[in-house]
Amino acid sequence: MTDGARPATRPGREPREVATHCPYCALQCGMVLREEDDAVSVLPRQFPTNRGGLCQKGWTAPELLSHPERLTTPLLRDPATGELRPATWEAALDRITTGLREVQEKHGRDAVAVFGGGGLTNEKAYALGRFARVALRTRHIDYNGRFCMSSAAAAGMRAFGVDRGLPFPLSDLGRADTLLLVGANPAETMPPLVRWLTEQRERGGKLIVIDPRVTATTRQADLHLQPLPGTDLAVASALLHIALTEGYVDGDYVATRTSGFTAVRRTVAGWWPARAEALSGVPVADLEETARALGTAERAIILTARGAEQHAKGVDTVTGFVNLALALGLPGRPGSGYGCLTGQGNGQGGREHGQKADQLPGYRKIDDLEARAHVARVWGVPADELPGPGVPAYQLLDSLGTDQGPRALLVFGSNPVVSAPRAARVEGRLRDLDLLVVADFLLSETAALADVVLPTAQWAEEDGTMTNLEGRVLRRRALRPPPSGVRTDLEILAALADRLRSPGRRPSDDPRVVFTELRRASAGGIADYAGISWDRIDAADGVFWPCPDDEGPDSPRLFADRFATPDGLARFHPVEHRPAAEEVCADYPLHFTTGRVLAQYQSGTQTRRVAALRRAAPEAFVELHPDLAERLGVADGEPVRVLSRRGEFEAPARLSPGIRPDTVFAPFHWGGRARANSVTNDAVDPISGMPEFKICAVRVEKA
Numbered sequence: 001m002t003d004g005a006r007p008a009t010r011p012g013r014e015p016r017e018v019a020t021h022c023p024y025c026a027l028q029c030g031m032v033l034r035e036e037d038d039a040v041s042v043l044p045r046q047f048p049t050n051r052g053g054l055c056q057k058g059w060t061a062p063e064l065l066s067h068p069e070r071l072t073t074p075l076l077r078d079p080a081t082g083e084l085r086p087a088t089w090e091a092a093l094d095r096i097t098t099g100l101r102e103v104q105e106k107h108g109r110d111a112v113a114v115f116g117g118g119g120l121t122n123e124k125a126y127a128l129g130r131f132a133r134v135a136l137r138t139r140h141i142d143y144n145g146r147f148c149m150s151s152a153a154a155a156g157m158r159a160f161g162v163d164r165g166l167p168f169p170l171s172d173l174g175r176a177d178t179l180l181l182v183g184a185n186p187a188e189t190m191p192p193l194v195r196w197l198t199e200q201r202e203r204g205g206k207l208i209v210i211d212p213r214v215t216a217t218t219r220q221a222d223l224h225l226q227p228l229p230g231t232d233l234a235v236a237s238a239l240l241h242i243a244l245t246e247g248y249v250d251g252d253y254v255a256t257r258t259s260g261f262t263a264v265r266r267t268v269a270g271w272w273p274a275r276a277e278a279l280s281g282v283p284v285a286d287l288e289e290t291a292r293a294l295g296t297a298e299r300a301i302i303l304t305a306r307g308a309e310q311h312a313k314g315v316d317t318v319t320g321f322v323n324l325a326l327a328l329g330l331p332g333r334p335g336s337g338y339g340c341l342t343g344q345g346n347g348q349g350g351r352e353h354g355q356k357a358d359q360l361p362g363y364r365k366i367d368d369l370e371a372r373a374h375v376a377r378v379w380g381v382p383a384d385e386l387p388g389p390g391v392p393a394y395q396l397l398d399s400l401g402t403d404q405g406p407r408a409l410l411v412f413g414s415n416p417v418v419s420a421p422r423a424a425r426v427e428g429r430l431r432d433l434d435l436l437v438v439a440d441f442l443l444s445e446t447a448a449l450a451d452v453v454l455p456t457a458q459w460a461e462e463d464g465t466m467t468n469l470e471g472r473v474l475r476r477r478a479l480r481p482p483p484s485g486v487r488t489d490l491e492i493l494a495a496l497a498d499r500l501r502s503p504g505r506r507p508s509d510d511p512r513v514v515f516t517e518l519r520r521a522s523a524g525g526i527a528d529y530a531g532i533s534w535d536r537i538d539a540a541d542g543v544f545w546p547c548p549d550d551e552g553p554d555s556p557r558l559f560a561d562r563f564a565t566p567d568g569l570a571r572f573h574p575v576e577h578r579p580a581a582e583e584v585c586a587d588y589p590l591h592f593t594t595g596r597v598l599a600q601y602q603s604g605t606q607t608r609r610v611a612a613l614r615r616a617a618p619e620a621f622v623e624l625h626p627d628l629a630e631r632l633g634v635a636d637g638e639p640v641r642v643l644s645r646r647g648e649f650e651a652p653a654r655l656s657p658g659i660r661p662d663t664v665f666a667p668f669h670w671g672g673r674a675r676a677n678s679v680t681n682d683a684v685d686p687i688s689g690m691p692e693f694k695i696c697a698v699r700v701e702k703a
Contacts, residue, residue: 024345358389
């Protein structure tokens with residue numbers, strides 16, 4: 001086995017292998033790709049996060065490399081017929097540059113926007129942010145990671161001064177005496193992680209899961225708390241209330257390593273367990289058992305995920321659990337702490353290096369004068385020519401095609417027609433654009449609306465780095481070059497920058513060169529990659545950031561001595577429960593929540609095209625409690641319609657006693673009539689910009 005790819009194999013040649021990582025979730029499982037007679041297969045790899053295991057998505061990932069629907073030539077929309085037709089790269093790039101210039105000349109630089117993806121490599125995420133701010137000189141760039149863990153990121157920044165999903169290695173989960181998962185279903189979203197949950201329980205640890213549904217993860221738990229969607233913050237406040245009254249708060253830790261606890265103590269004083277039970281439906285006995293399990297454990301970990309975070313109060317909800325972790329003295333204690341389970345493949349690295357509306361590489365703030373000066377020097381442009389902060393993803397998407405918003409949009413690695421909240425409205429905004437450009441390797445629902453579609457390389461056809469949920473920077477290695485006619489995103493961005501006569505230093509299309517520049521741009525920032533090189537990653541099982549020095553250590557564990565705040569202290573923040581942005585009523589009497597299923601991933605553009613995954617999860621469904629189904633006169637498998645104030649979708653009913661009778665669930669991986677995000681609420685968190693995916697008011701009727 002080699003670390004790098006050899007020349008392309010042809011029938012009769014020796015097979016070749018390359019060590020790389022799965023293209024899907026943020027676990028970034030290690031795998032080996034083997035090519036023999038042009039057929040690619042997956043072999044297990046003993047990597048620390050997955051220890052040889054993969055889920056069905058990982059084992060079947062190579063099927064997309066030679067998929068019959070693979071895009072291998074640019075497509076241009078014919079003005080006469082409205083159809084997408086094959087075109088040359090020259091014609092496609094000409095159409096884009098002419099369109100961008102026309103829009104900016106007529107409406108200003110901010111009339112062009114860029115929308116990225118959480119699955120892009122670090123090099124591509126960095127290059128995309130650089131392209132937006134230097135070549136286009138627009139403030140309008142954001143990415144679909146805003147819909148993933150932006151609430152946890154904002155809560156982590158204000159509490160700890162740093163946003164890293166897990167501030168400790170994943171293996172710590174297996175050693176925890178008590179592990180609390182809040183709104184997380186890793187048994188379906190990242191199955192290899194379950195090995196650590198199994199190890200934790202085999203060691204005698206206690207697993208507690210907070211989720212409004214019975215899931216594959218809750219079935220493994222020692223205790224399942226099943227709250228009404230949108231009431232997680234009330235549960236967190238009650239747990240801290242119990243910890244205070246029963247003496248589990250670590251007074252020395254609070255006094256020496258934190259600030260702001262007095263205000264939080266006053267806030268949670270009113271959250272006695274009976275009040276939380278009345279609001280959330282979680283019994284007092286379960287709240288007390290959870291608080292005691294956390295408070296008496298030598299090693300305890302609290303993890304949040306999308307169920308707690310995808311709310312219009314997501315930052316405050318996560319903060320409530322961070323407050324609980326700090327009061328118990330968990331962050332920085334060996335084998336203990338607070339963490340967030342990042343969802344997308346490079347959700348961590350993708351937000352660190354310039355895709356977010358308010359950030360520059362290294363997690364620097366774009367309105368910080370010193371940060372602007374540092375990055376501008378690396379890019380070779382005057383600092384005062386860099387644009388200011390843009391707006392979060394949904395606000396950006398909702399403004400497209402309007403007098404106040406961008407008139408042109410470039411999309412890389414995202415499918416907002418399926419993944420955005422209030423998706424029908426977003427689809428309409430995309431249709432109103434003067435120019436829509438989508439770079440992808442399959443014709444997603446968003447690409448199908450584009451004026452120009454650019455075929456891009458896949459994960460096994462390019463080199464680069466990814467940063468997993470632990471903050472471990474990994475090497476993605478190419479097995480073979482992309483098909484003829486296909487270009488990498490870096491090649492596309494460099495070509496467009498040339499045509500637009502981008503100022504400053506010419507951007508490279510070589511990922512190793514781009515990463516070297518990224519290291520310089522991130523140096524001294526919160527997410528400091530300056531001491532991380534491809535060679536250093538190759539010599540180990542990845543390198544944890546921050547890592548400022550070539551010869552110095554990396555940082556697998558944070559917070560042992562101090563937090564990343566000016567005074568080294570973690571910050572408590574008082575937070576209060578508030579209702580969901582939309583409450584149930586006579587017309588819309590049910591709570592609706594969304595999520596994922598094991599065999600599908602995100603908007604389904606990739607996984608819905610893999611035969612084995614289609615067989616495992618062939619269609620969307622609406623999960624209903626049998627009592628609710630009986631009231632509606634709906635049988636299992638019968639098509640139903642789910643309606644909200646924003647739209648509707650249809651899918652077969654799936655009856656389950658494991659969901660609350662007042663709650664309806666559907667996965668969001670499908671488009672068309674089965675698009676669950678047609679009904680979700682576009683209310684957003686005022687701090688993070690996270691939309692309220694996880695709760696809205698609906699009614700259900702027979703289709």
